[in-house]
Amino acid sequence: xxxxxxxxxxxxxxxxxxxxxxxxxxxxxxxxxxxxxxxxxxxxxxxxxxxxxxxxxxxxxxxxxxxxxxxxxxxxxxxxxxxxxxxxxxxxxxxxxxxxxxxxxxxxxxxxxxxxxxxxxxxxxxxxxxxxxxxxxxxxxxxxxxxxxxxxxxxxxxxxxxxxxxxxxxxxxxxxxxxxxxxxx
Numbered sequence: 001x002x003x004x005x006x007x008x009x010x011x012x013x014x015x016x017x018x019x020x021x022x023x024x025x026x027x028x029x030x031x032x033x034x035x036x037x038x039x040x041x042x043x044x045x046x047x048x049x050x051x052x053x054x055x056x057x058x059x060x061x062x063x064x065x066x067x068x069x070x071x072x073x074x075x076x077x078x079x080x081x082x083x084x085x086x087x088x089x090x091x092x093x094x095x096x097x098x099x100x101x102x103x104x105x106x107x108x109x110x111x112x113x114x115x116x117x118x119x120x121x122x123x124x125x126x127x128x129x130x131x132x133x134x135x136x137x138x139x140x141x142x143x144x145x146x147x148x149x150x151x152x153x154x155x156x157x158x159x160x161x162x163x164x165x166x167x168x169x170x171x172x173x174x175x176x177x178x179x180x181x182x183x184x185x
Contacts, residue, residue, distance in 0.1 A: 007054050016060055023063075024053065027072070031079045038083035048086060052079040128178040136171035143168055 004021055011017040028049065035048035056063055056078060066074045129137050142148045142156070150168075154161045 005050060005053055007050065007057060011057060016057075019064065020053070020057060020060070023056070023071075023075070027075050030072070031075060034076050034079045035083045038080060039087060044086075045083075048079060048083045051086070052082045055082060124179065124182070127182065128175050131178045132171065132174055135167075136174055139164075139167055139171045140175065 004024065008017060008020045008024055011020060031049045031052060032045055035052070036042065036045035039045050039048055056075075063071075063074070129140065132140070139153065142153050143150075148156075150161050150164045153168075154164045157164070159167075
């Protein structure tokens, strides 16, 4: 016997509820496997599936708009992102749990320093990107900021996947060169 999560049953609109029940029935094991591969604990994986369902309910209109051919990938991305966010948050919170008093204050100061360094690195990266050609900026942005795969970039640009890899390698090399010229790398 399969149990439908309370979050789905509490949806007021019958069409939305039926849609989410169908999604849950069709993809519950896939969602669980993806979550388990990230969190590595069965109970946490179940929690991640539940959390994902709640977030999917909040974004129901976006999910309905996804092409049925891409829905599986969308759901995998959704549950993976929820699981990765949980792991990162858990790791950040647990990082200094063993420290007390002055040690915790020093560790907190370290994280402020780390944030300042990260901000400086991001600023340097932005300056380096600004010095690249528009094509290089576009490629690197699609790959690393938009998170597109090589196939997706190839489709958008109308080129072969192998060409995308070559273009990306060259764009990264040019970016590294710009950062070295500015003595940022």
